Amino acid sequence: MIRESDDVIVKTVARLLMPFITIYALYVVMHGHYSPGGGFQGGVILAAGFILLVVTQGIAPIRKRMSEKIAVIISSIGLSIYAGIGALCLILGGGYLDYGILSRILSVDRAEARSLGILGVEIGVALGVMAVMCTIFFAIFTLDEKNDRRNE
Amino acid sequence: MEVTLLIEATESAFKILEDARNHAAGIMDTTIELMADENRFIKEKRCRAIFTGAQRRKTRFQNFVGTAIILFIFWALLSGHFDLFHLSIGAVCSLTVAYLFHDLLFVNVRVGNIHTMAWRFLKYIPWLLGQILIANMHVAALVLRPKMPINPRIMRFKTKLETDISKVTFANSITLTPGTITIDIRDGEFYVHALSQMVADDLYGGEMEDRVAHIFMEGDHLYVQDVLDAARIYETLGV
Numbered sequence: 001m002i003r004e005s006d007d008v009i010v011k012t013v014a015r016l017l018m019p020f021i022t023i024y025a026l027y028v029v030m031h032g033h034y035s036p037g038g039g040f041q042g043g044v045i046l047a048a049g050f051i052l053l054v055v056t057q058g059i060a061p062i063r064k065r066m067s068e069k070i071a072v073i074i075s076s077i078g079l080s081i082y083a084g085i086g087a088l089c090l091i092l093g094g095g096y097l098d099y100g101i102l103s104r105i106l107s108v109d110r111a112e113a114r115s116l117g118i119l120g121v122e123i124g125v126a127l128g129v130m131a132v133m134c135t136i137f138f139a140i141f142t143l144d145e146k147n148d149r150r151n152e
Numbered sequence: 153m154e155v156t157l158l159i160e161a162t163e164s165a166f167k168i169l170e171d172a173r174n175h176a177a178g179i180m181d182t183t184i185e186l187m188a189d190e191n192r193f194i195k196e197k198r199c200r201a202i203f204t205g206a207q208r209r210k211t212r213f214q215n216f217v218g219t220a221i222i223l224f225i226f227w228a229l230l231s232g233h234f235d236l237f238h239l240s241i242g243a244v245c246s247l248t249v250a251y252l253f254h255d256l257l258f259v260n261v262r263v264g265n266i267h268t269m270a271w272r273f274l275k276y277i278p279w280l281l282g283q284i285l286i287a288n289m290h291v292a293a294l295v296l297r298p299k300m301p302i303n304p305r306i307m308r309f310k311t312k313l314e315t316d317i318s319k320v321t322f323a324n325s326i327t328l329t330p331g332t333i334t335i336d337i338r339d340g341e342f343y344v345h346a347l348s349q350m351v352a353d354d355l356y357g358g359e360m361e362d363r364v365a366h367i368f369m370e371g372d373h374l375y376v377q378d379v380l381d382a383a384r385i386y387e388t389l390g391v
Contacts, residue, residue, distance in 0.1 A: 008337050012320040019253045023223045026245040027230045034233070065252070 002141055004058035014056035021049035029126045033115055039122035043129025050130070051137055059141070071134040078128030085120050097121070214266060215258045220250035222257070272367040279363065284329055287351065291330045294348060303348050310341050311361065318368040325360055 005011050029042030054062045086097045094101030099117025100110040108116070223246035231238055258266065294302055313319050323334040326344055331351040335343040346352035 008316050009320050009323055009334075012316045015256050018256050019219060019223055019249055020226060022249045022253065023227055023246060024230065026249065027227060027242075030238075030241050030245065031231065031233075 002054060002059045005056045011056050014052050018049055018053050021052070022046060025049065025126075029122055030119065032122045033118050039125025040129050042122070043126035044133065046126065046130040047133030047137070050134055054137070054141075066134060068135065068138050071131045071138065073131075075128050075131030075135065078124045078126070078131060081124030082121055082128065085117060085124070089117075212254060216250050216254040218266065219254050219257045220246050223249055269367060269369065276363055276367055280325055280328065283360070287330045287332075290350065291347060301348070305346055305352060306335065307344050307346055307352055307355070308341055309344075309356070311337075312370070313361065313365060313368075314370050315368060318364055318370055321367070322361060322364045325364065326355065329360075 005014075025042045025045035027042075028037035028045060029039060032038030032042070050062075050066060085099075085102075089098045089101050090096055092101045092104055097117075099114040101113075102117050103110045103113035106113050106116060224242055227242040227246055228234070228239070231242060233239075294300065311319065311322070313322055319337055323337060323342070326332050326334045326342075329351075331347040332355060333345045335345055337343075344355065346355065
């Protein structure tokens with residue numbers, strides 16, 4: 001069980017940094033096709049910000065924002081976005097994840113459709129990675145709680 | 153004889169009836185009064201709930217807008233692409249993050265003084281930079297002298313700052329200034345390591361603490377929240 005940190009500086013600075021970490025992670029995700037980064041890295045940064053918040057504020061208030069159930073749902077949403085875009089390309093007559101074919105429904109040229117398709121897949125990957133990281137974190141750090149409950 | 157008796161009996165009967173009526177009227181009056189009291193109580197409670205609810209909603213909205221603007225500026229600085237596509241993605245992202253985390257960035261902001269606080273904080277930064285410059289030269293002079301007349305000590309003092317954010321600002325200002333380092337904050341007491349008598353005296357003088365208290369409107373300053381609370385109490389009392 002993770003308790004709230006008793007250091008006011010650590011607690012406050014972590015709280016202040018959290019929105020900036022999140023927006024940086026989203027920047028890394030959204031600019032993955034221009035600069036280094038992408039879905040996986042962005043998702044990991046998102047999860048790292050979340051873990052920072054849990055470690056400093058304690059797990060109880062964070063459960064309101066993100067619980068195990070929500071993490072599982074978000075991870076499946078992420079996977080569905082990835083698989084859905086791939087399958088959409090198949091349905092439209094291209095290969096799996098052949099984004100160029102998306103130009104038929106997006107009413108833009110092939111290059112632009114490719115860029116948008118990559119962006120969509122990256123968002124899916126980021127959501128999946130973040131949720132799975134959170135699930136792993138929850139699984140490791142709430143082990144004591146579960147054992148206690150089982151022993152009772 | 154019988155007639156007098158009859159009249160007396162009627163009179164007494166009338167008197168009893170009158171008494172009963174008065175009694176009933178009295179009870180009714182009390183009931184009505186009580187009802188009115190209760191009604192007024194409920195109404196006041198509802199008013200207060202609306203008032204505090206509106207206040208909380210207003211604060212939340214302010215926090216949301218402030219967070220969104222700051223995050224969007226941060227996004228624009230990071231991104232460097234100023235075409236419509238990237239800016240609109242940035243707007244969507246910063247609004248989403250602001251919606252999710254509006255209570256993290258400005259958790260203790262009291263109603264109506266966020267602009268003053270931001271302005272005072274901006275004015276505080278140049279002063280702090282000046283202090284850092286002075287302290288730098290002091291520490292350099294200490295260290296460069298062959299005898300090196302340092303006098304390290306750990307000082308402990310009680311602070312008048314109340315909120316977390318002001319304590320953190322003060323602690324970080326102390327650490328940023330060369331010669332002094334905040335070790336810990338525990339139960340409203342600062343533990344600070346100071347390199348020499350002069351920097352310690354400077355800190356004991358409390359100018360920096362006063363300035364930080366001034367930014368966050370603490371210490372001798374009046375809280376807007378307190379004034380609003382007092383107004384509500386006066387309203388209830390009907391003064």
